[in-house]
């Protein structure tokens with residue numbers, strides 16, 4: 001059957017219809033998460049109906065709706081528990097199960113976005129051959145998710161494995177939005193990048209320094225062109241990402257780490273650099289944790305929703 005899947009992001013919402021192992025419909029809609037989720041639901045409903053019509057299907061042909069959410073989610077009850085600051089802040093008060101039943105007469109699966117993306121890569125992507133996986137989404141934030149011995153790790157409060165970006169890196173660091181100090185995510189955020197640029201005032205002949213709107217994309221571009229400042233900052237950021245991976249390896253004992261997020265499209269050997277760092281610094285006497293790129297960075301979470309909806313059908317038929 002066909003699944004309808006929605007991946008709610010901070011800047012973009014991705015919507016797809018998946019049948020078998022193929023993404024039949026894919027659309028990106030700009031997101032305004034500061035306006036909350038309740039007011040967005042009619043738009044999502046309309047977009048799903050439009051997608052179904054485009055493929056000449058009927059709502060009845062859908063197995064259900066899958067939602068990926070950038071916060072903490074009770075994936076057993078398909079309920080959002082906590083939203084990140086200033087993003088979809090009303091989400092935890094909404095009954096999405098009721099919404100899906102009322103809007104489409106369909107079941108819904110809701111999951112944390114990193115967890116959903118790892119399910120997608122595990123079943124349809126770079127993690128297909130492996131049952132011990134960690135996924136790390138590197139971008140303005142850091143998302144993580146874990147599968148151990150073929151079991152997605154969730155924990156009693158549904159936050160196991162998904163807070164790898166909030167491991168402490170610097171005990172003297174600034175306070176993070178999560179409440180902790182010096183989180184990994186804070187040391188590699190866009191704000192941190194700007195702070196690093198400001199603290200390197202002496203390198204004024206840097207092409208990166210003179211960029212009007214420096215960001216990660218620009219950082220990789222200038223580093224590739226051998227700009228000294230860009231190389232220095234990128235070296236520092238890669239070290240932090242490398243430490244993040246070593247922490248995750250020491251915590252969860254994976255065979256493979258899948259790297260995803262906005263940065264993997266950059267023309268820079270990020271995966272190779274992270275592999276070198278991990279080989280040097282992780283305590284893995286048994287061998288080497290493979291660092292690989294996600295196969296479906298844009299649609300992994302949609303595939304994860306498809307997998308969960310298929311599981312739901314199997315469960316119901318038993």
Ligand SMILES: [Zn+2]
Pocket residue numbers: 165166176177178179180183185
């Ligand atoms: Zn934090």
